[in-house]
Amino acid sequence: MMKRFLFFIIKILLLIFIVLVLLDVAYTQVYLQSTHRGKIDYVYNSKARNYDVVILGSSRANNHFVAPLFEEKGLKTFNYGMSGGHLFEASLLVKLMVERHYKIKNVILEADLNLANEQQSESVASKFLPYIHSSKVIKAHFAQQPHFWANYYIPFYRYIVFEPQIGFREMYEAAAGKPTKLLDHLGYYPLGKNPNANMKNDLTNLKPLNNRYYEEIKEVCKVNKINLVAVMTPMCTNTKGLDYFEKVHQVYPEIYNYENVVVGDQYFSSCGHMNDIGARLFTNIIISEFFKK
Amino acid sequence: MFFNSLSFAVFLPIVFVLYWFVFNKTKSTQNALLIVASYYFYSCWDWRFLFLLVFSTFLDYYTGIQIEKAKTETTRKLWFWLSISVNLGFLGIFKYYNFFAASFSELVNGLGLQTSPLLLKVILPVGISFYTFHGLSYVIDIYLKRIKAEYNFVDYSLFVSYFPLLVAGPIERATHLLPQVKVKRTFDFEKAKEGVYQIIWGLVKKVVIADTCATYANAIFDHYQSMNSLSLLLGAFYFAFQIYGDFSGYSDMALGMSKLFGLDLLRNFNYPYFSRDVAEFWRRWHISLSSWFRDYVYIPLGGSRGSKFTQVRNLFVIFLLSGFWHGANWTFIAWGFINALYFLPLLLRDTNRSNIETVKLQWDLTSVKVFFSMLSTFALTCLAWVFFRAKSIGDAFDYIGRIFGDRNFKVQYLENERYSYEILLLIFIFILVEWNTRTKIEPISGRYSWLKVTLCIAAIVALGTYSDYKEFIYFQF
Numbered sequence: 001m002m003k004r005f006l007f008f009i010i011k012i013l014l015l016i017f018i019v020l021v022l023l024d025v026a027y028t029q030v031y032l033q034s035t036h037r038g039k040i041d042y043v044y045n046s047k048a049r050n051y052d053v054v055i056l057g058s059s060r061a062n063n064h065f066v067a068p069l070f071e072e073k074g075l076k077t078f079n080y081g082m083s084g085g086h087l088f089e090a091s092l093l094v095k096l097m098v099e100r101h102y103k104i105k106n107v108i109l110e111a112d113l114n115l116a117n118e119q120q121s122e123s124v125a126s127k128f129l130p131y132i133h134s135s136k137v138i139k140a141h142f143a144q145q146p147h148f149w150a151n152y153y154i155p156f157y158r159y160i161v162f163e164p165q166i167g168f169r170e171m172y173e174a175a176a177g178k179p180t181k182l183l184d185h186l187g188y189y190p191l192g193k194n195p196n197a198n199m200k201n202d203l204t205n206l207k208p209l210n211n212r213y214y215e216e217i218k219e220v221c222k223v224n225k226i227n228l229v230a231v232m233t234p235m236c237t238n239t240k241g242l243d244y245f246e247k248v249h250q251v252y253p254e255i256y257n258y259e260n261v262v263v264g265d266q267y268f269s270s271c272g273h274m275n276d277i278g279a280r281l282f283t284n285i286i287i288s289e290f291f292k293k
Numbered sequence: 294m295f296f297n298s299l300s301f302a303v304f305l306p307i308v309f310v311l312y313w314f315v316f317n318k319t320k321s322t323q324n325a326l327l328i329v330a331s332y333y334f335y336s337c338w339d340w341r342f343l344f345l346l347v348f349s350t351f352l353d354y355y356t357g358i359q360i361e362k363a364k365t366e367t368t369r370k371l372w373f374w375l376s377i378s379v380n381l382g383f384l385g386i387f388k389y390y391n392f393f394a395a396s397f398s399e400l401v402n403g404l405g406l407q408t409s410p411l412l413l414k415v416i417l418p419v420g421i422s423f424y425t426f427h428g429l430s431y432v433i434d435i436y437l438k439r440i441k442a443e444y445n446f447v448d449y450s451l452f453v454s455y456f457p458l459l460v461a462g463p464i465e466r467a468t469h470l471l472p473q474v475k476v477k478r479t480f481d482f483e484k485a486k487e488g489v490y491q492i493i494w495g496l497v498k499k500v501v502i503a504d505t506c507a508t509y510a511n512a513i514f515d516h517y518q519s520m521n522s523l524s525l526l527l528g529a530f531y532f533a534f535q536i537y538g539d540f541s542g543y544s545d546m547a548l549g550m551s552k553l554f555g556l557d558l559l560r561n562f563n564y565p566y567f568s569r570d571v572a573e574f575w576r577r578w579h580i581s582l583s584s585w586f587r588d589y590v591y592i593p594l595g596g597s598r599g600s601k602f603t604q605v606r607n608l609f610v611i612f613l614l615s616g617f618w619h620g621a622n623w624t625f626i627a628w629g630f631i632n633a634l635y636f637l638p639l640l641l642r643d644t645n646r647s648n649i650e651t652v653k654l655q656w657d658l659t660s661v662k663v664f665f666s667m668l669s670t671f672a673l674t675c676l677a678w679v680f681f682r683a684k685s686i687g688d689a690f691d692y693i694g695r696i697f698g699d700r701n702f703k704v705q706y707l708e709n710e711r712y713s714y715e716i717l718l719l720i721f722i723f724i725l726v727e728w729n730t731r732t733k734i735e736p737i738s739g740r741y742s743w744l745k746v747t748l749c750i751a752a753i754v755a756l757g758t759y760s761d762y763k764e765f766i767y768f769q770f
Contacts (some may be wrong), residue, residue, distance in 0.1 A: 156754060160757070163758065169711075
């Protein structure tokens with residue numbers, strides 16, 4: 001009786017394993033074909049793009065650098081800033097571009113508030129995980145992270161844990177070829193006015209680190225002869241602890257402080273994010289400072 | 294340690310192996326192991342409340358014996374009321390004291406007097422409503438001479454604290470479970486296999502149906518003021534399936550894992566959403582609680598005997614108590630009251646027992662009527678669930694008012710970043726599966742069981758909601 005039951009349980013466990021493997025293969029195959037759901041699959045499933053300017057960073061890059069304005073100046077540009085992303089993901093993305101043989105002349109990196117954080121942003125980092133078995137840089141980048149073993153070796157584990165990001169719904173939409181808005185406007189995501197926005201922020205407890213991933217980005221750019229322009233971007237008027245940007249400058253003097261070049265809440269959608277008008281003002285300043293022909 | 298957690302997935306096989314391979318010599322060793330496992334399981338929630346559980350167990354064990362041994366009626370009554378008072382006292386302090394204090398204070402403030410209630414900073418011990426009701430039924434049954442007192446403390450403790458039923462039922466009866474723990478269990482392959490199937494189906498209900506519906510129901514209920522009629526209707530619909538999947542899924546898992554140890558627990562759900570009237574619904578929903586109130590409150594009050602007035606009074610008493618059992622909030626009382634109102638016409642027309650047998654549908658006119666009676670019962674149930682889910686009675690009325698007042702039926706994009714209709718297909722498939730298996734315990738056993746197990750496993754891993762972890766709703770009761 002018990003022997004029969006043990007065989008029964010072994011068969012169930014085997015079945016679970018087979019289901020996990022099959023689902024893992026199926027989901028991964030879908031993501032390996034996906035090119036228009038977000039910036040990560042857009043890079044992963046591409047080859048050797050050429051750029052004059054690549055923009056990296058968090059939402060403060062994504063919403064602040066108007067890529068089409070660079071294009072108007074004849075600079076082939078794409079904004080790869082990712083909302084919610086940290087430098088962990090920015091570093092991985094630039095390494096992935098190099099792995100994909102991109103030719104990049106300049107990287108503009110938004111490096112300010114995100115310098116205070118060396119953690120991965122799970123909501124963004126998880127989007128790299130479908131490719132963990134097929135990209136050496138992705139595997140190496142996650143190797144020191146918690147749960148790497150489970151993500152790498154347990155079939156389908158990553159799709160269960162990060163179900164909102166890469167689970168069934170996202171897989172289904174990728175398989176159906178549904179595009180998102182993330183790649184519109186050359187990656188730049190314009191914000192409008194938000195009457196209910198919280199127009200204050202407190203940075204007093206924030207301390208810039210000797211950030212490992214910023215160092216990685218610098219190293220990648222140096223090795224691949226990419227000109228790195230690291231900048232701090234504006235905050236709204238009612239921000240406490242603005243000396244944070246001075247502290248950044250002390251740790252990393254090469255990072256340009258553009259925090260105060262766009263002043264006035266009329267240019268902001270929320271305290272840390274400029275609206276489209278502010279972003280255009282800011283981008284024009286950056287272009288004129290760094291890309292005068 | 295939730296039934297659907299990784300730690301429980303380790304705990305259960307360890308207990309299973311020890312139970313059948315190490316402690317399998319006698320029923321005493323089997324029971325002792327299950328008691329240790331149950332106390333460990335309970336202490337994983339909060340070890341401090343283990344003392345409360347042990348005290349409550351000992352109290353009912355001891356008073357049960359004293360009631361039986363009592364030589365005079367006065368002594369019998371004394372021990373009986375001591376047990377009842379202490380049991381209800383614990384429940385009152387931990388679960389209801391703050392509610393009564395706050396409500397009293399509000400009432401007094403409403404009369405123009407200023408008071409600030411003395412509130413206790415206590416957390417509700419998990420499962421207290423369930424194990425208290427186990428103990429109460431045991432003591433009442435001894436007092437009414439339906440059963441003999443149990444003299445073996447380990448056996449009695451297992452009846453109260455058995456981990457599959459400890460924190461959310463089903464509410465067992467001594468007449469049902471105690472005889473099973475009094476004999477050594479031998480392994481039964483078919484029973485264990487059925488148990489595994491029931492656990493798998495319970496997991497489908499919990500992580501695929503309940504937790505997925507919860508993300509939509511929460512997005513709608515938490516922002517109901519910005520929702521239109523369609524979203525509000527869907528919100529009530531999703532909550533109906535959230536609470537059903539959550540609680541019946543838990544019960545399926547409890548019953549299933551108990552079968553692994555050779556013990557049968559009382560069935561708690563019998564496809565309640567296929568009921569043709571509210572009376573039938575209450576014979577199929579949370580059966581162990583409904584039958585508890587029937588046997589220990591409704592029938593002692595006179596039940597359906599006596600005048601119509603007495604019957605109506607008894608009806609409202611059990612539904613209000615049932616609502617209040619769920620939690621210290623007026624919304625639960627209102628939910629009970631609404632269900633009593635639904636039941637009232639059936640009672641007055643003596644039609645509350647007209648739908649006993651399992652529902653069948655054919656291609657004829659009678660079936661159309663049956664179908665619409667099921668649909669209307671479900672709609673009424675959903676309306677009552679709004680009170681169960683809402684934060685206050687005012688919110689519930691506002692919610693329902695907006696359903697009928699807004700009259701906008703456009704699809705809305707919700708806070709959970711999904712369109713309001715997105716899981717309708719999943720729920721529809723679930724309803725079809727339940728409909729086709731409504732005469733069985735679970736849908737997996739029978740023909741093509743391996744195919745069905747595969748589909749269930751695939752659904753659990755691929756369609757389950759894991760990101761926003763949700764406790765079982767009934768753990769809070």
